[in-house]
Amino acid sequence: METHKTNIVPLKGIVQVPGDKSISHRSIMLGSIATGKTSVHGLLTGDDCLHTIECFKQLGVNIHRDGEYVEIEGKGLAGLTEPNDILDVGNSGTTIRLMLGILSSLPFHTVIKGDSSIAKRPMDRVSNPLRKMGAKIDGRHDGSLTPLAVRGGKLSGIDYTSPVASAQVKSAILLAGLFAEGVTSVIEPEASRDHTERMIRAFGGEVTTTGLKKSIHGQQQLKGTTITVPGDISSAAFFLVAGSIVPGSQIKLKNVGVNPTRSGILDILRAMGANITLDHLDDQVMEPYADLTVSASTLRGVTIEGDMIPRLIDEIPILALAATQAEGTTIIKDAAELKVKETNRIDTVVEELKKMGAKIEATADGMIIYGKSDLHGANVNSHGDHRIGMMLAIASCLTHEKVEIQDKEAITISYPGFFQQLKALANSQ
Ligand SMILES: O=C(O)C1=C[C@@H](OP(=O)(O)O)[C@@H](O)[C@H](O)C1
Numbered sequence: 001m002e003t004h005k006t007n008i009v010p011l012k013g014i015v016q017v018p019g020d021k022s023i024s025h026r027s028i029m030l031g032s033i034a035t036g037k038t039s040v041h042g043l044l045t046g047d048d049c050l051h052t053i054e055c056f057k058q059l060g061v062n063i064h065r066d067g068e069y070v071e072i073e074g075k076g077l078a079g080l081t082e083p084n085d086i087l088d089v090g091n092s093g094t095t096i097r098l099m100l101g102i103l104s105s106l107p108f109h110t111v112i113k114g115d116s117s118i119a120k121r122p123m124d125r126v127s128n129p130l131r132k133m134g135a136k137i138d139g140r141h142d143g144s145l146t147p148l149a150v151r152g153g154k155l156s157g158i159d160y161t162s163p164v165a166s167a168q169v170k171s172a173i174l175l176a177g178l179f180a181e182g183v184t185s186v187i188e189p190e191a192s193r194d195h196t197e198r199m200i201r202a203f204g205g206e207v208t209t210t211g212l213k214k215s216i217h218g219q220q221q222l223k224g225t226t227i228t229v230p231g232d233i234s235s236a237a238f239f240l241v242a243g244s245i246v247p248g249s250q251i252k253l254k255n256v257g258v259n260p261t262r263s264g265i266l267d268i269l270r271a272m273g274a275n276i277t278l279d280h281l282d283d284q285v286m287e288p289y290a291d292l293t294v295s296a297s298t299l300r301g302v303t304i305e306g307d308m309i310p311r312l313i314d315e316i317p318i319l320a321l322a323a324t325q326a327e328g329t330t331i332i333k334d335a336a337e338l339k340v341k342e343t344n345r346i347d348t349v350v351e352e353l354k355k356m357g358a359k360i361e362a363t364a365d366g367m368i369i370y371g372k373s374d375l376h377g378a379n380v381n382s383h384g385d386h387r388i389g390m391m392l393a394i395a396s397c398l399t400h401e402k403v404e405i406q407d408k409e410a411i412t413i414s415y416p417g418f419f420q421q422l423k424a425l426a427n428s429q
């Protein structure tokens with residue numbers, strides 16, 4: 001945090017983390033292409049999701065938001081109209097990639113772009129399979145970089161084997177498949193988060209799962225529904241780690257989504273020796289959720305690899321910080337996908353944690369962290385990446401000296417109230 005301090009203060013209290021970002025995006029998207037009213041409770045009001053709302057408003061959908069409550073007047077896919085201007089997704093990879101799947105079915109022209117981070121992220125992983133289905137997509141570098149121009153229309157189902165375990169790729173193809181002719185299937189190398197599949201079913205649609213293969217038959221009609229968004233485990237992750245590594249801490253996190261395709265952080269922190277309990281689990285709903293309580297403990301290094309990686313991909317920056325406080329070595333591998341997030345998260349994590357005294361090195365597909373190190377104050381930078389900014393803020397709870405975080409405003413992308421909640425936990429004694 002910003003203030004000069006000499007003591008390391010335990011973090012204590014109860015936190016309601018904001019709504020899950022992945023589920024929030026999907027609730028707006030499916031509500032917009034379904035017929036009838038959709039009500040969403042607990043929507044994340046971070047910048048990424050607000051961009052998704054704006055994009056669908058530009059496509060002619062009436063969306064009314066009152067804080068975290070949203071009503072969408074769905075008129076079906078055919079109710080969407082050609083926008084007058086370029087769609088802007090801001091910093092949100094999920095918005096652009098999933099929307100490309102929807103835009104591919106629409107019989108008109110759209111141009112879609114984002115910020116300078118989005119302009120560097122690969123879109124060919126989505127535009128290639130969508131072109132195979134019949135969409136016309138063009139952009140810089142043969143349609144792999146934004147801005148992208150899309151002319152959609154009648155699509156045909158494909159059987160696609162994805163080279164990456166990416167929920168954004170899988171979801172774009174399934175969303176296009178929803179309105180295509182015939183059956184569309186996607187096979188992934190490892191299982192990625194399954195929120196799209198769960199939510200299509202909640203809107204009355206059908207998706208089948210056979211091992212790593214997901215299939216959807218085309219020309220389905222979705223019906224508006226009511227969605228309750230659970231707390232985001234990727235946001236909770238910052239306090240799960242803070243509660244584990246800041247001496248004397250105890251934090252309860254209420255109503256956190258614990259979908260097994262997202263809960264890898266719980267498995268890994270427990271394997272590291274973290275003290276985390278789970279209460280009030282409700283798994284009879286679209287997305288399971290529970291209360292999580294964490295208290296400080298001694299951690300040890302682990303190896304994180306293989307099919308665990310997609311289950312905690314966005315939590316790797318904060319897990320790297322946890323590893324600096326663990327006894328022994330932590331190895332993170334099979335995580336080259338980190339290079340194509342909001343920043344190259346292998347480089348930014350290593351560069352920024354090194355400034356604070358961590359013993360950490362980058363590898364081709366991950367990083368190696370040697371624990372345990374004492375972290376010290378420094379002038380660090382989020383590089384405009386919300387998860388790097390929050391990881392550095394939690395790191396600052398371990399130093400006696402001031403940590404100055406450049407560009408910390410980036411955290412509003414996924415966690416608008418983060419600094420206030422962190423302050424409240426630190427001031428609770
Ligand atoms: O589908 C989603 O909501 C997301 C999928 C993941 O990306 P990839 O699909 O690129 O792995 C994740 O990193 C991102 O924060 C959200």
Ligand SMILES: C=C(OP(=O)(O)O)C(=O)O
Nearest residue numbers: 091092093094314341342
């Ligand atoms: C990678 C992330 O999001 P997106 O891909 O939607 O920009 C993230 O939130 O960590």
